Amino acid sequence: MSTTATPTPTPAPGNMLEVDGVVVEYAAKSRRGRPFRALHGVSLDIRPGETVGLVGESGSGKTTLGRAVLGLAPVAEGEIRYAGRAISRLSARERRALSAEIQVVFQDPYTSLNPAMTVGDILAEPLLVSGTSRAAAEERVSGLLDQVRLPADAAHRLPREFSGGQRQRVAIARALCRDPRLIVCDEPVSALDLSTQARVLELFVEIQERTGVAYLFITHDLSVVRCVSHRVAVMYGGRIVETGEAAAVTSGPRDPYTRRLMLAAPVPDPARQRERREQRRNLKSVGAE
Ligand SMILES: Nc1ncnc2c1ncn2[C@@H]1O[C@H](COP(=O)(O)OP(=O)(O)OP(=O)(O)O)[C@@H](O)[C@H]1O
Numbered sequence: 001m002s003t004t005a006t007p008t009p010t011p012a013p014g015n016m017l018e019v020d021g022v023v024v025e026y027a028a029k030s031r032r033g034r035p036f037r038a039l040h041g042v043s044l045d046i047r048p049g050e051t052v053g054l055v056g057e058s059g060s061g062k063t064t065l066g067r068a069v070l071g072l073a074p075v076a077e078g079e080i081r082y083a084g085r086a087i088s089r090l091s092a093r094e095r096r097a098l099s100a101e102i103q104v105v106f107q108d109p110y111t112s113l114n115p116a117m118t119v120g121d122i123l124a125e126p127l128l129v130s131g132t133s134r135a136a137a138e139e140r141v142s143g144l145l146d147q148v149r150l151p152a153d154a155a156h157r158l159p160r161e162f163s164g165g166q167r168q169r170v171a172i173a174r175a176l177c178r179d180p181r182l183i184v185c186d187e188p189v190s191a192l193d194l195s196t197q198a199r200v201l202e203l204f205v206e207i208q209e210r211t212g213v214a215y216l217f218i219t220h221d222l223s224v225v226r227c228v229s230h231r232v233a234v235m236y237g238g239r240i241v242e243t244g245e246a247a248a249v250t251s252g253p254r255d256p257y258t259r260r261l262m263l264a265a266p267v268p269d270p271a272r273q274r275e276r277r278e279q280r281r282n283l284k285s286v287g288a289e
Helices: 062-069 092-098 119-129 134-147 152-156 164-176 194-211 222-228 246-251 256-264 270-288
Strands: 017-026 036-046 051-055 075-082 102-105 182-186 214-218 231-236 239-245
Touching: 017 062, 036 051, 036 062, 036 075, 036 239, 051 062, 051 222, 062 075, 062 182, 062 214, 102 164, 119 134, 119 152, 119 164, 134 152, 134 164, 164 194, 194 214, 194 222, 214 222, 222 246, 231 246, 231 256, 239 246, 239 256
Parallel strands: 051 214, 051 231, 102 182, 182 214
Antiparallel strands: 017 036, 017 075, 231 239
16 A cells, blocks of 8 residues: 555553453354354453554454443453543443543544534534533534544535545544544455545544544554554454554564565566465465465
């Protein structure tokens, strides 16, 4: 991917989020079936202002981990701590209070915005619910539109009047409404075309530079993760198999599964692509899969 996005220089020291030995199990669909274990004791931490890219093939557990951080997946064992406080088993009321600080941007900007509300109302809603006056909310909405590089008149329009990239900017603005410290970004550019992806990734980095927000950035796309992440965690089969500085993991992966994932990323040269397919097969035969 061609983008000028590079992660901000140095995240602050100390952990903001600590995921510690987390097990997530989904209830079995059939009455006699056993619960399905989607995460097998996952540990990960994120520092203030840091972007941790979470990569792995489909079904490896990336979204489940993001949902566990958001309080949307059932944590059976282990703990998640935010700013030192255990948050895995909060009541709905405590969770709502935390939602100002931990936010989410989903993959699909076509379904994540209420089609019947204007963009201005979508952005004002969380502010009004938390007690902000109408006048202050309107002022904040125009500031948010400016931050995500949308024109002020966007406030009066409906989501369907925008392109995919613009809708994702609205979703990002909504996540920013109450000045979060952490945003879980679940494949936030996968539904966009390549040039739009690049511009939205630049926006994520720019926002981090300005606000110091941290991202858990979930993606299956290694070129995306390279653009935005300080560190990368690689998931396979509900476990984290490798973590490290983004440049180190993407240029010299230690784990055979990570190597296979890198080799699966397409390259423009067909001869190189064939070579990589062969290398992938060899890794498979030594038990990486
Ligand atoms: N609500 C659920 N009930 C039962 N099983 C689930 C549920 N959600 C996810 N799973 C299973 O948990 C495993 C991990 O899924 P998850 O969506 O976390 O993976 P992922 O790495 O995010 O995949 P993708 O990249 O395709 O989104 C998969 O086997 C999936 O089928």
